[in-house]
Amino acid sequence: MLGLHDCLTEVMAIPGALDAMLLDQTSGVAVVASGAPDGVDTERSAAALTETLRATMDGLARSCPGDTVRIDDMLVTTDHGHHLLRLMETAFEGPLVIYVRLDRERANVALARFRLQDISTRLLA
Template sequence: MASVEVSLKEMMTVVEGSLGAAVVDYTTGMALGTLGGGKDLDLTIAAAGNTDVIRAKVRTMGELGLKSNIEDILITLEKQYHLMRLITGRNGNGLFLYLVLDKERSNLAMARHQLRRVEEQLEV
């Protein structure tokens, strides 16, 4: 089992092209931890904003009567991927992993695979 800090380090080092990572509580919009980012990528603001994305999708799925769980949500920008993976483990309800990738240097399939691994090992 891995802590939030260890999980953030793994996301940033194992996933090629990582620019920033966070573990976020989407019930409050607060980041439990962040790593990376910079002046052009404020992960605290991004975490809060993407909480709205998660909440909207969960609400819409409820209104549609969909009984499936969200695995991840991808937002593709000109030069970046923003990947959000909802944590479904026993201790992770209401949390998501947030990873920002450089589009030119990353492999999206591998990033999704690695986030799945991080989710399985995360203990909050």
């Protein structure tokens, strides 16, 4: 059975993973995090990612009327890397979010997405 710390360890084992974090979408708190890169504060980063997700959900809610929006995962590619977020429903409110930043050169997004799916099902089963 996977605990939250093991979950983070497995996420960091994804090829090309630079840093990772688990966060609570409702409150914006960082649950566990690998070491953040220089100049990045983990707590702020968690709160900011929460806002990103909220904005995305708001935007999608407006663009697909007649549909309740539930995000499974979200991928953002920037100049320097890929940012992958996966949302999981839990017994507590959540959703619990796995965030991982991937190296643009070394990472395989499809593989990373697949691995995140696998990790999240094992975390909740």
